[in-house]
Amino acid sequence: MFQIEKIGLNKDAVVVVVIGLVLLTGLALIVVSALNGSSFIAILGVSIAFWSVLLVYLTPTKNVGINLLNASASTCGSNIERSLMEFNLTGQGVYLPPHNLQDFESSLVFVPTEPQTPLPQSNQANDKLFTKQQNGLLFTPPGLALTAMFEHELGVSFRKIPLPEMQKAITKLIQKLDFAEDAQVQIRDRTITLEFKSSIYNELCDETRKSQPREHAQVGCILASAFACALAKATDEPITIQKDTLNSGTKTLTIEYRLVEPLPKRILSQRGNVKKQPNRAHQQEGDALASG
Numbered sequence: 001m002f003q004i005e006k007i008g009l010n011k012d013a014v015v016v017v018v019i020g021l022v023l024l025t026g027l028a029l030i031v032v033s034a035l036n037g038s039s040f041i042a043i044l045g046v047s048i049a050f051w052s053v054l055l056v057y058l059t060p061t062k063n064v065g066i067n068l069l070n071a072s073a074s075t076c077g078s079n080i081e082r083s084l085m086e087f088n089l090t091g092q093g094v095y096l097p098p099h100n101l102q103d104f105e106s107s108l109v110f111v112p113t114e115p116q117t118p119l120p121q122s123n124q125a126n127d128k129l130f131t132k133q134q135n136g137l138l139f140t141p142p143g144l145a146l147t148a149m150f151e152h153e154l155g156v157s158f159r160k161i162p163l164p165e166m167q168k169a170i171t172k173l174i175q176k177l178d179f180a181e182d183a184q185v186q187i188r189d190r191t192i193t194l195e196f197k198s199s200i201y202n203e204l205c206d207e208t209r210k211s212q213p214r215e216h217a218q219v220g221c222i223l224a225s226a227f228a229c230a231l232a233k234a235t236d237e238p239i240t241i242q243k244d245t246l247n248s249g250t251k252t253l254t255i256e257y258r259l260v261e262p263l264p265k266r267i268l269s270q271r272g273n274v275k276k277q278p279n280r281a282h283q284q285e286g287d288a289l290a291s292g
């Protein structure tokens with residue numbers, strides 16, 4: 001079991017406290033100027049108070065970006081929902097690993113028509129909705145753009161991050177993007193559990209569960225999908241989302257992933273022992289994660 005260290009600092013709270021202190025300083029100077037009749041202190045106090053109020057409006061909020069993301073994710077999700085209903089697919093979506101894809105850096109989720117259907121291989125064209133054998137649908141994962149954004153922030157592809165380093169990667173992402181207060185990663189046998197506390201994606205997860213229940217259960221909401229892409233790349237193994245539960249009391253989003261095959265020992269081994277293609281670049285991941 002691996003656990004990532006907790007992020008104790010809430011950046012929004014720090015900004016509010018700093019702006020509040022500046023405002024109080026400005027108001028205190030105005031009171032002092034009234035007591036001793038100094039126009040200089042009065043002007044200084046009014047200026048500081050004015051700028052502190054202005055800062056409240058200038059401080060960027062994450063809600064604008066999230067609202068845009070909610071709108072685009074909802075459109076993508078509704079197309080997946082309609083396709084799952086149209087073809088009456090009930091199976092769990094399998095996030096394909098790089099060695100099953102023509103483009104190693106992309107991601108696809110395969111929803112089979114029947115259980116135990118063989119996964120599409122990299123030598124088969126996977127730019128169509130239906131596989132060549134007509135044994136399932138291939139969707140662009142709803143979290144693909146978010147995975148790309150995470151990789152951009154990390155400065156490295158998830159293909160180059162071994163599973164034991166995932167804890168460090170998510171810690172870094174939370175510090176940079178502030179999309180949750182805290183995250184924990186647990187790896188047990190074939191199950192990988194991610195826990196996000198007070199994530200900004202909680203509302204979208206809840207909304208997807210209600211409006212696109214099939215997509216949420218079979219393919220996953222945006223955050224679950226983004227990390228399914230990441231884990232499929234990091235392990236180079238097919239991955240499904242088993243559970244995605246939101247505890248409204250603790251505001252904790254728990255996503256449980258299952259490796260379709262038992263986790264090979266090479267993946268749990270420390271860096272430098274990785275042999276299988278195309279994830280041989282695992283050996284160089286440490287430098288990229290350590291920087292910044």
Ligand SMILES: [Zn+2]
Nearest residue numbers: 205221224244
């Ligand atoms: Zn969800």
